[in-house]
Amino acid sequence: MTNSRIKILKQYLWLALFVVLVRVLFRVFFGDLSGSAFWAALEGGARLAFWVIGFGVLNAFIDFKKVFRRTPKIFRTPLTALNIAFALMPEVSRSIERVRYAAKLRAHRKGLRWVQSVVVPVVSNGIDQALNLGESMEARGFGKAETSSTETPSLLLDNVSFGFEGRSNLLHNLTLKVVPGELTLITGNTGSGKSTLLKLIQAKNPGSAYVNQFPREGFLAETVFDELAFSLLQKRLPTAEVNARVTRTSERFDLGSYLKADPQTLSAGWQQRLAIAAALISDSKLLLLDEPFSALDGHGVAKLNELLNELKENGLAIVVVEHRTELLQKLANHTFVLDFGRLSMGLPKVQKLTSLPQKSATVILGDNGSGKTTFLRTIATTRGVLVPQPASDLLFLNTVLEELRQSDQDAKVKPGTTAELFTKFVNVDLENQNPRDLSQGQKLALAISIQLAKATELLMLDEPTLGFDLPSRQTLANLIGTITESGTRVLVATHDLEFANAISKDIRALETVSVTDV
Amino acid sequence: MFDSRKVALLGVLAALNSVVRLLGAGIMGMETAFALVILAGFVFGARFGFLLGFVSILASSAVTGGIGPWLPFQLIGAALVGLGAGLLPKVKTWTTKLVTLSVYAVLSSYFYGIFITAWTWPIFTGPDTSLSFSADLSLGDNVGRFIQFEVISGGLIWDTGRAITTVALIAICGKALITTLNRAATRANFLKLS
Numbered sequence: 001m002t003n004s005r006i007k008i009l010k011q012y013l014w015l016a017l018f019v020v021l022v023r024v025l026f027r028v029f030f031g032d033l034s035g036s037a038f039w040a041a042l043e044g045g046a047r048l049a050f051w052v053i054g055f056g057v058l059n060a061f062i063d064f065k066k067v068f069r070r071t072p073k074i075f076r077t078p079l080t081a082l083n084i085a086f087a088l089m090p091e092v093s094r095s096i097e098r099v100r101y102a103a104k105l106r107a108h109r110k111g112l113r114w115v116q117s118v119v120v121p122v123v124s125n126g127i128d129q130a131l132n133l134g135e136s137m138e139a140r141g142f143g144k145a146e147t148s149s150t151e152t153p154s155l156l157l158d159n160v161s162f163g164f165e166g167r168s169n170l171l172h173n174l175t176l177k178v179v180p181g182e183l184t185l186i187t188g189n190t191g192s193g194k195s196t197l198l199k200l201i202q203a204k205n206p207g208s209a210y211v212n213q214f215p216r217e218g219f220l221a222e223t224v225f226d227e228l229a230f231s232l233l234q235k236r237l238p239t240a241e242v243n244a245r246v247t248r249t250s251e252r253f254d255l256g257s258y259l260k261a262d263p264q265t266l267s268a269g270w271q272q273r274l275a276i277a278a279a280l281i282s283d284s285k286l287l288l289l290d291e292p293f294s295a296l297d298g299h300g301v302a303k304l305n306e307l308l309n310e311l312k313e314n315g316l317a318i319v320v321v322e323h324r325t326e327l328l329q330k331l332a333n334h335t336f337v338l339d340f341g342r343l344s345m346g347l348p349k350v351q352k353l354t355s356l357p358q359k360s361a362t363v364i365l366g367d368n369g370s371g372k373t374t375f376l377r378t379i380a381t382t383r384g385v386l387v388p389q390p391a392s393d394l395l396f397l398n399t400v401l402e403e404l405r406q407s408d409q410d411a412k413v414k415p416g417t418t419a420e421l422f423t424k425f426v427n428v429d430l431e432n433q434n435p436r437d438l439s440q441g442q443k444l445a446l447a448i449s450i451q452l453a454k455a456t457e458l459l460m461l462d463e464p465t466l467g468f469d470l471p472s473r474q475t476l477a478n479l480i481g482t483i484t485e486s487g488t489r490v491l492v493a494t495h496d497l498e499f500a501n502a503i504s505k506d507i508r509a510l511e512t513v514s515v516t517d518v
Numbered sequence: 519m520f521d522s523r524k525v526a527l528l529g530v531l532a533a534l535n536s537v538v539r540l541l542g543a544g545i546m547g548m549e550t551a552f553a554l555v556i557l558a559g560f561v562f563g564a565r566f567g568f569l570l571g572f573v574s575i576l577a578s579s580a581v582t583g584g585i586g587p588w589l590p591f592q593l594i595g596a597a598l599v600g601l602g603a604g605l606l607p608k609v610k611t612w613t614t615k616l617v618t619l620s621v622y623a624v625l626s627s628y629f630y631g632i633f634i635t636a637w638t639w640p641i642f643t644g645p646d647t648s649l650s651f652s653a654d655l656s657l658g659d660n661v662g663r664f665i666q667f668e669v670i671s672g673g674l675i676w677d678t679g680r681a682i683t684t685v686a687l688i689a690i691c692g693k694a695l696i697t698t699l700n701r702a703a704t705r706a707n708f709l710k711l712s
Contacts, residue, residue, distance in 0.1 A: 127527065
């Protein structure tokens with residue numbers, strides 16, 4: 001702080017000097033040059049400089065970010081947006097850094113092409129984040145009248161059908177009841193409408209606590225404290241009560257020691273915990289969770305199970321949408337399968353990844369945040385090609401076809417090489433699609449094809465299964481099988497043990513390997 | 519009142535603009551942020567564009583200690599640029615879209631420059647030089663002096679730099695960014711369940 005104060009003051013001193021100089025120079029060249037006029041100009045300049053320095057002091061000693069952080073009563077839209085902007089600047093800087101690195105991984109571009117390969121992914125990432133953020137704000141009561149309900153609704157859905165305009169119904173005549181203290185698990189295949197169903201429950205039960213699949217992208221404050229307080233501030237509660245409730249909730253969720261931390265820098269497990277705490281701070285009795293396990297490593301999964309158990313004991317009704325049913329089998333009181341828009345009772349048969357016949361990939365296993373990315377980046381400086389996480393950071397053109405052609409050019413291979421690889425991995429025609437409209441798995445396949453076109457002996461994948469459901473993980477495992485068969489070595493860094501076991505006999509813990517070993 | 523997704527979008531894009539403005543400070547800093555204000559205004563409408571210009575400048579000024587009497591001019595200037603982009607005709611084909619936006623980018627770059635210079639002009643020249651504003655002169659003479667000041671102070675070079683970077687950004691990233699922003703607009707509506 002003191003450092004930036006001095007920096008700001010210095011800037012303003014230079015500005016003051018500049019203003020005096022400009023004043024005098026204009027007088028010397030364009031005014032009359034008598035002595036008294038010169039002094040008059042100097043005096044005028046000095047008076048201006050005095051003002052400039054005054055504003056320098058003001059800027060150095062007042063933190064304007066705090067001034068604008070007051071609970072907005074008027075100008076709510078711009079002031080809320082302003083505070084989001086303050087909170088997300090560090091995150092945006094990180095995103096820019098990540099995409100710049102990804103752009104370099106793909107090809108050494110210069111000039112406008114380079115600008116394009118950075119700007120497009122950065123803005124696309126920002127927009128995805130904004131949509132998730134908006135959803136999380138809405139769920140926490142932004143722009144709504146008082147909707148807090150502290151009673152447990154028992155009938156969540158009463159014979160409800162739902163569809164998007166212009167399409168046939170997605171969900172048919174659904175009825176769903178819950179009991180306080182019980183956990184209801186809803187499962188179903190990708191695209192069965194699980195997430196839509198959960199959003200529908202949220203919409204029909206105002207005041208319920210809802211956490212979507214990407215808790216990290218739902219944060220909007222600079223500190224954990226402000227994150228927790230958001231929903232209370234929307235209700236215009238008095239400051240004393242806000243503070244009391246934030247303190248109480250932070251103790252209940254063990255977040256007390258993180259109150260001043262930036263939510264974006266917490267581990268995935270703590271982020272999930274914070275998101276749940278922030279959603280429950282209004283004492284809602286119904287908790288809705290969309291795929292809460294998707295970003296968690298083994299340790300995080302255990303912690304979340306503990307938390308859910310505790311919440312159940314406290315009398316909360318919980319509804320979880322999750323495809324990894326095995327993780328919740330002990331906790332779930334009821335399990336439903338959503339299929340063709342209808343709910344049916346009972347467990348689906350447990351689905352598992354099928355192992356590859358030839359498990360010849362190498363896996364580096366490590367928890368989230370343990371340094372896997374740095375490890376791969378170090379190797380990539382000397383050999384091999386790297387597909388970063390998320391793989392979409394590599395994509396910046398308007399159609400798949402353009403991406404494939406650009407890739408041929410970058411790799412200096414004969415036209416069609418990348419396309420040939422891509423069709424081997426994905427057997428649907430996607431050439432005219434926007435790369436950003438592809439599914440997660442297809443985006444990854446495209447990124448892999450682009451990197452493989454460079455005829456490398458080593459392909460590295462950073463956390464490739466993050467956010468993938470079972471079928472996509474299976475497809476990826478098979479794809480890795482195809483690549484290793486063709487003679488390219490594959491090195492995967494992941495926290496996904498099941499996936500590691502399916503593709504590799506050579507699994508090493510991150511702590512035990514050095515860069516030269518692999 | 520915007521819905522939560524528009525507000526979130528406003529916040530994220532403003533954060534992006536501020537970071538870009540900070541990164542590029544000194545080397546045509548503000549200029550790179552212009553393209554996104556124009557494109558977002560064009561896709562999401564005049565109100566969004568106005569607010570994005572406004573919030574972007576306010577956010578980066580508050581962070582870098584740039585609050586001062588010049589700020590209102592920068593705020594309104596950038597806000598008007600976004601507002602104007604939202605009022606552009608909704609042309610159909612890509613070529614006409616990009617041409618319209620590029621022409622607007624040039625015009626608004628100079629407009630913004632003139633808007634800011636109108637404030638710095640009397641301050642930098644002081645009274646009684648042959649470039650100063652004078653209440654005794656006719657409008658035409660004052661405009662003449664203003665233009666001389668623009669040329670001599672280098673403001674025109676600065677504005678031209680801004681126009682070139684903005685047009686270049688729109689030309690190379692415009693299509694991809696408009697598509698992305700449009701997807702956001704449809705997805706924002708699509709995700710709303712009632």
